Amino acid sequence: MDGQLVVSNLTKVYPKVRAVDDLSFTVQPGRVTGFLGPNGSGKTTTLRMMLNLVTPTAGTATIGGVRYADLPRPLDVVGAVLEASSAHKGRTGRNHLRVLCAAAGYPDRRADEVLDLVGLSPAAGRKFRSYSLGMRQRLGIAAAMIGDPKVLILDEPANGLDPEGIKWMREFLRAFASQGRTVFVSSHLLGEMQQLADDVIIIAAGRMVAQGSVSDIIASIAEPGAVRVRTPHVDQLAVELRNYAVTLEYPGENQLLVRGVDAATVGRAALAARAELHELTTEAPDLEQAFLKLTRGQAAIR
Amino acid sequence: MSSATLASAPTEPAEARSVPSLRPRLVRAELRKIFTTSTWWLTGLLILIATALTLLVNILDANQRLRAAEQMRLHPPDFSNAPPGQRPSASEQQAILEDFARRTDIPAILAEQSANVFTSGQFLGLMLIVILGVLVVTNEFTHQTATPTFLATPRRTRVIVAKLVAAMVLAAGYWLVATAVSVGVGVLNFSLAGYDVPFASMQVWRPVAMNLLAYVLWAVLGVGFGVLIRNQLGATLTAAGLYLIGLPSALILFGFIHTYLIHSDVVWNFIVAVPGVASMVMVSVEPPRFGPEQTGVPWWIGALVLTAYGVVAGMIGTLITRRRDIS
Numbered sequence: 001m002d003g004q005l006v007v008s009n010l011t012k013v014y015p016k017v018r019a020v021d022d023l024s025f026t027v028q029p030g031r032v033t034g035f036l037g038p039n040g041s042g043k044t045t046t047l048r049m050m051l052n053l054v055t056p057t058a059g060t061a062t063i064g065g066v067r068y069a070d071l072p073r074p075l076d077v078v079g080a081v082l083e084a085s086s087a088h089k090g091r092t093g094r095n096h097l098r099v100l101c102a103a104a105g106y107p108d109r110r111a112d113e114v115l116d117l118v119g120l121s122p123a124a125g126r127k128f129r130s131y132s133l134g135m136r137q138r139l140g141i142a143a144a145m146i147g148d149p150k151v152l153i154l155d156e157p158a159n160g161l162d163p164e165g166i167k168w169m170r171e172f173l174r175a176f177a178s179q180g181r182t183v184f185v186s187s188h189l190l191g192e193m194q195q196l197a198d199d200v201i202i203i204a205a206g207r208m209v210a211q212g213s214v215s216d217i218i219a220s221i222a223e224p225g226a227v228r229v230r231t232p233h234v235d236q237l238a239v240e241l242r243n244y245a246v247t248l249e250y251p252g253e254n255q256l257l258v259r260g261v262d263a264a265t266v267g268r269a270a271l272a273a274r275a276e277l278h279e280l281t282t283e284a285p286d287l288e289q290a291f292l293k294l295t296r297g298q299a300a301i302r
Numbered sequence: 303m304s305s306a307t308l309a310s311a312p313t314e315p316a317e318a319r320s321v322p323s324l325r326p327r328l329v330r331a332e333l334r335k336i337f338t339t340s341t342w343w344l345t346g347l348l349i350l351i352a353t354a355l356t357l358l359v360n361i362l363d364a365n366q367r368l369r370a371a372e373q374m375r376l377h378p379p380d381f382s383n384a385p386p387g388q389r390p391s392a393s394e395q396q397a398i399l400e401d402f403a404r405r406t407d408i409p410a411i412l413a414e415q416s417a418n419v420f421t422s423g424q425f426l427g428l429m430l431i432v433i434l435g436v437l438v439v440t441n442e443f444t445h446q447t448a449t450p451t452f453l454a455t456p457r458r459t460r461v462i463v464a465k466l467v468a469a470m471v472l473a474a475g476y477w478l479v480a481t482a483v484s485v486g487v488g489v490l491n492f493s494l495a496g497y498d499v500p501f502a503s504m505q506v507w508r509p510v511a512m513n514l515l516a517y518v519l520w521a522v523l524g525v526g527f528g529v530l531i532r533n534q535l536g537a538t539l540t541a542a543g544l545y546l547i548g549l550p551s552a553l554i555l556f557g558f559i560h561t562y563l564i565h566s567d568v569v570w571n572f573i574v575a576v577p578g579v580a581s582m583v584m585v586s587v588e589p590p591r592f593g594p595e596q597t598g599v600p601w602w603i604g605a606l607v608l609t610a611y612g613v614v615a616g617m618i619g620t621l622i623t624r625r626r627d628i629s
Contacts (some may be wrong), residue, residue, distance in 0.1 A: 045629070052456045053449060053628040069456040080453055088339055088445040095338035103331035103454040143450055 002064050003029040003077075003150035003182035005050065010059035012045050012206075019045045021206040022059070027184045027199075029150070032177045034197030034214070035186040038295050042206035043186040044082075047155050051080055063151055075104045079144025080153045084136045084160065086143075089129035093120060093139050096128060100143055114142040118172075133160040141172065151182040158192055170196050190291040194218065204295035227266045229256040230279035240273035241266070254278075328455060328464035329471070335447075336438065336472060345434050346476060352430070353423030353480045360422050361491050364415035368408065368495065375406040409500060412492070416499050417509040417587055419488040423480050424513055424585065428520045431476065432541045435469045435524015439619075440534035448628050462620045466525050473521035477514045485510075505587050508601070512585045515605060519612045520545075523577065526615020529622055548578025553592070574599045580607035 005027035012020040020042040027033045037043050048054040050061040052068040060067065063078055071077050087096040097111035115121045118138040123131065131139065137157060144152060152173065158166050173196060177183045187193055193200055193214065200217050202209040210217055226249075231237055234256055238248055241258060244265065249257035258266050263282045270277050336342050379398050381389055390398065404410075442448040455461050492499050500506055524541055531537035556573045560566075570592040573579050583590060584605045589598030 048627075048629055051453060053452060055625070055627060071456070074456055075454055078453075082449050083446050086446045086449050088335075088441065088447055090339045091335075092338070095334070099331050099334050099338065100450055100454055102334050103328055103451070105327050 004065075005061070005063055005151065005182060005184060006065075007046070007050065007061045008059055010046060010049055010061055011057045012042070012049060012054065013057040019206050020049070020056075023203065023206065023208055024059075025201050025208065025211055027182060027201075029182040030177060030180045031198040032173055032183040032185065032196055034193035034200040035184060035203075036190060036193055036200055036291070037186075037188065037203040037209075039188055041188075041204050041295070043188075043203065044155055045206075046203075047080075047082065047153055047184075047186060051078070051082075051153065053082075073104070073147065075100075075147030075149065077147070077149055078151045078153060079141075079147065079149040080155075081137070081140040081144050081157055082153075082155045084133055084140065085128075087128040087136075087139065090127055092125050092127055093131065093135075093142075094124040096139065097142060097146065100146055104146060106146060110146055114145045117145055118142045119168075134162060134165040137161060137165065137169070141169075149181075151184070152176055154183075154185040156186055156188070158187065158189075166192075202291075202294065209294055225283040227258040227261070227263045228279065228281045228283055229258060229266060229270070229277065230254055231256065231270065231275050231277050233273065233275035236273040237270055237275040240269045240275070244269065323457075323459050323463045324467065325455075325460050325464060328460055329467045331454075332438070332464045332468035333471065335441070336468065339441075341434070341437055341441075342472070345430055346479065348430050349423060349427045349476050349480055350483070352426035353483055355423075356425070357419065357422035357484050357487055360415075360419045361488065364419055365491070365495060367411060367415060368497070371406050371408055371411050374402070375408075378402060408497075410505075412497050413500050413503045413505040414587060416488065416492065416506045419491075420481065420484050420506070420510050421513045421585065422484040422488075424516070427476065427480055428516055428581065429542055429545050431473050431517050432520045432524040432527070432545055433538050434472065435521045435526075436528040436537045436541050437524075437534070438465050438469050439525055439528025440532060440537050443532050444534045452628055458623050459620050462525075462529070462616070462623050466522055466616055469521040469525050470518045473517040474514060477517040481510060481513065509585050509587055512601065512605065516581050516585055516608070519608045520581070522612035523608075523615050526612070526619045529619030530615075545578055548576050549582065552576040552579055556592070571599050574604055574607055577608060577611050580604040580611070584608060 007026070008024050010020055010023045011018070023042070023046060035043055035046070045054060049056045050063070050068065063071065066077075068074060068078065087093070091099075094111050094115060097114060098108050101108055101110050112121070112124065115124050118141050120135060120138050120142060123135055128136070128139070137160075141157075144154075154173075157169055161169060173183050173185065177198075185193075185196070190200075197214050199212065200214050201211040202217070210220070212220075228251075229237065232254055234250070234254060237256060241248065241261075244261050246258050246260040249259075251257050263280055267277070267280055270280075379395075379402055381395055384390075442451055451461060452458060489499055527537050527541040531540055552573050556569060560569045573592065574583050581604065583599050583603065584601050586601060586604075589600055591598050
């Protein structure tokens, strides 16, 4: 069984809202696929429908061609990390995993193996209530790894993690995908996905907005960066730049922000205007702004 | 993260398939959930305290009744000294003698009191068991463990069946502990007083056995309550409340019906439809009577009613759980 995820016309209608609206996409093995959308866009509901926790109003979701509910041994196929605190506060991390081992039919030592895998062995005997958020996320990953699955599905795994924890998570997921396995991870931060994902699926208000490789998506939605100029001859340069299709901003004294042309063109204009340049830099495209623009009007509280 | 650590493959588990929805490993998982938190020993401790206290009261009461009977037996009714004019008639003498025989029937009193002593702690024990059943389900939602539970076992009926079985096994365990303490101390007390407990008498072993059935069935009812009312506090209060006020409110309701609607004492027989009353009828040696002409409902009808409630609660609970969105 391969680890391809196929979502077809998935829809979830709650009494007052269409949380997920006719959503279709596929997620390929061997890659990290980001699932992006503003808060409340239906990401969690979609993931939970894929895992048989929420019943779809319409549509199907399959993993390797099989619905989650029909997987004979689901933990061997899919590992999922959905909430950061899915354990009894008074139970130790090791016992939490041993309960799952018993339910999935694995020996108790598997609990220690996955604790080791996520670097949580020193805290194995401590109660869950004493765990930091980072430790809780690691325990969630340990639980997902019990069956050594082909697919990992994670809902906002970076939430509340410190930079070191985010780096660890990123490396873990990249290593997992590099073994030909599937990683499907949701987030509301495009910047975070840019560092982690190969592909992205972007939804808003329960509907598909864009999907494709991260570089293609960014190229299509991100505006070219503005060119920042520092010059004592702002007025001369501005007059010269009127010859091009540009928009100008004056962010401060002796400064000019030019949109619509690249740095080389601005340099050429400066030469023609005999303007002395102290700085000429291209600003990186603002992914978050672009992402917000793409999903604007649909990110409202529904 | 090296790929070597990721590739640690788990060993193949053994699959057991006998009854369609019963998976022994799921029962083991459910039992482990209970034994890895403080719930099990807190419940056990409370049941032991309840058993110990009522045991003390019941033993003192039994000893007092037996002593009173022994005292009375030394002074049988004697009609020879009575003045001829005031001597009771033959039929009256007969009645007095029968009453005396009943009040001094030591074996019967011993059997009745043994049963009472051996089921000590039942009232509070059953309430703790119904709460335990509630916790077995509601803990999953309070602590958000329903998600990993149903991820590991998407066939939710199997999870509920495992929970029912685990709750029943636990209830039987608590019954065993409570009964071992009661019977141990009780037998010691009776033998010190010079009595041999008539274990062979149905009057003694049946209430003890029915006590086991009551423990098991209230555990099932608790699981049903837990599924119906997902809020832990709400489910606990409702279950405990229905258990505690079931009998008094049933008495008021049926008293009203008897007084104003249907005047026959037969009405009282239907009070067994209330779970708390069914439980009481089931564990009683003599059918409890609420009216002078009531026939009394035999113990097995109580058992049937309570079993029916358990089955219905379990089935409704399973159906609801299968449909419910876990989010």
